[in-house]
Amino acid sequence: MDIKLRKGKADRIVLIDPLVLIVAVILGGVLLIDEYSYVPGLNLGFSTSSFIQKLLAAIILGLLAGRLFLYFHRPLNERSLWHGSVLMDCFRFWSTGIRTSLQNWRITFVLIIMFLLTAIAGIFAWQVAIYRYELGWFILYELLYLLFFVPYILAKLRRFIAILNGSKEISEGNIQNAIQDTGKDALSQLAGYINNMKAGYQSALENQMKSERLKTELITNVSHDLKTPLTSIINYVDLLKKEDLSTETARTYIETLDRKALRLKLLIEDLFEISKMTSGTVELDIEYVDVATLLTQAIAESNTNMGQASHVIRERIAKFPIQAHLDGNKIWRVFENLIGNAQKYSLPGTRIYIYLDESDDMVLFKIQNTSAYEIDFAAEELFERFKRADESRQTEGSGLGLAIVKSIIELHGGEIRVEIHGDQFNVILHLPKQRLIYKS
The missing domain is CATH 3.30.565.10 (Histidine kinase-like ATPase, C-terminal domain)
Incomplete structure (x- = not known):
């Protein structure tokens, strides 16, 4: 069924063309009359299986007619029998879902088991249909399974693996990208919870970085403010060392002051150096x-x-x-x-x-x-x-x-x-x- 046509980069919704409905209704009516004609008196004893088969054929013919109608009403450079068709959409769902599932071998294994079990159930239903001459139901089952159920499961799987990959990136420290999911089901709620945790983690990380930056600035400012009085202390100690001090005790005190002042100077220089390196303001002379x-x-x-x-x-x-x-x-x-x-x-x-x-x-x-x-x-x-x-x-x-x-x-x-x-x-x-x- 043609639901969406893509023109350039923008997508626009296109309703089913009235011609499709007209063709499908006419063919369905013809088939209904044909089925009634098999039973004298026009009773309701016609074959349901045969009617389903012919009705499906009528719908397919109607879709093809609508497809051709849209094809010939487009400009030559935009004509395409495949682009935007139901078959193409189903193929896209299948291919995208399979590629996504292959990213995780456990999920791939589960999908293979599900497919095998479903195939076995389908074969069993086919055998029953042959025995009871109800092939129409089997065909309807297969079409619904392949066109709707499988793409639905693969779409859910693709979203689940996207959430899984997003969670893995967040756990590895990549918190820049959020998990994009705008639905309202359980998977969307899960994506929302993970995004909320990511936002909380990012906020805590930013606060930690801000605290670290403020601490670095404090060390830098304190180191800078201590340099001036310390320089004065060192200079006055040098002047005292040049004086003729009378006692040995005084000279010992001066030497102690000199040694401790130089040690304090080295400590302040180290603090200043490490704060500059932490803040990233150091330039290397290579x-x-x-x-x-x-x-x-x-x-x-x-x-x-x-x-x-x-x-x-x-x-x-x-x-x-x-x-x-x-x-x-x-x-x-x-x-x-x-x-x-x-x-x-x-x-x-x-x-x-x-x-x-x-x-x-x-x-x-x-x-x-x-x-x-x-x-x-x-x-x-x-x-x-x-x-x-x-x-x-x-x-x-x-x-x-x-x-x-x-x-x-x-x-x-x-x-x-x-x-x-x-x-x-x-x-x-x-x-x-x-x-x-x-x-x-």
């Missing part, structure tokens, strides 16, 4: 860097700063040079933080091993040390801000070192991971040699 030379210099400077330390660094650099497209200052900060952490938290008398190598497109870095403290928490927690391996805080440190390292590595498009085997502590970096996107 250039070709010899990572091997950079690492060697960082190791030498760390040995100088630590003085007579109880840790010996053993470096294993595969080759010189190892060129990569990086921000040299930021990578220097990475090496400085990682080596400093290893020296600070390693068991006295143990060695620190540093490895550097390259693959076709990556720079591979690894630092290994033996921890002086028991690590009884997940390795991922070390990347959190203010998290320290020394939870008793007996050593100096802000707890921001690995968080800064992680942010720098991710800005370069690299990966960082921590591996803990007992007291053995490993930090592994993978940095791409080429960076296609320069903007952070």
Whole structure:
């Protein structure tokens, strides 16, 4: 039955042409008279099966007549015997439903079982129809089954799998697209419930991001506000150090003030740095860097700063040079933080091993040390801000070192991971040699 004609991109509803009804009524009347003519006295004892067969044939002829009428009344460039026909619509339902069901093997298996059971029932009905000479009922059953029941089931199945796929995307974190379903049945209610849960999850995520942004802004503002008075304190301490202080106690106090002020300065700088990285306002100065030379210099400077330390660094650099497209200052900060952490938290008398190598497109870095403290928490927690391996805080440190390292590595498009085997502590970096996107 022609219900819809498509013209261009817009769809418009077309009622059944009156010619179809006229042809169907005339043919049906002829068939009715023909059936009555078989029985003397025009009684009602005609064959129902034979009448159904002929009536179906009349309806099909009427539909074909209407199809031809619409075909010849259209412009030549819009004529089509298939487009918009009942047969084409049924074929579309069948093909779309089958393609959709194949996306899920469990549903496909159930559909195959249903089809086989229905086919067996149809064959049984056919045998009964042959035995009772009622083939008209069997033909009517098959037409209704193929033209209406199967497309209806496949349409429901297509909507169900669309809801299933939408739920899967939401569970994987893709909350941008809602499940589109405008019906009023149980499937539509299910889609609405899932969309409501998605909206609640999205709202909670936005609130969390807003809270994180406000926290970052607070840290940035506080760090900035602390810089000015701290700079004044450091300057006045320097002036006091130049004065001729009479007592040893006064000089000790000044040295303590100087040391604590410098530590506070470093903490504020770390806070300011991590807040900028978190907010995405850091721009990388990308250039070709010899990572091997950079690492060697960082190791030498760390040995100088630590003085007579109880840790010996053993470096294993595969080759010189190892060129990569990086921000040299930021990578220097990475090496400085990682080596400093290893020296600070390693068991006295143990060695620190540093490895550097390259693959076709990556720079591979690894630092290994033996921890002086028991690590009884997940390795991922070390990347959190203010998290320290020394939870008793007996050593100096802000707890921001690995968080800064992680942010720098991710800005370069690299990966960082921590591996803990007992007291053995490993930090592994993978940095791409080429960076296609320069903007952070």
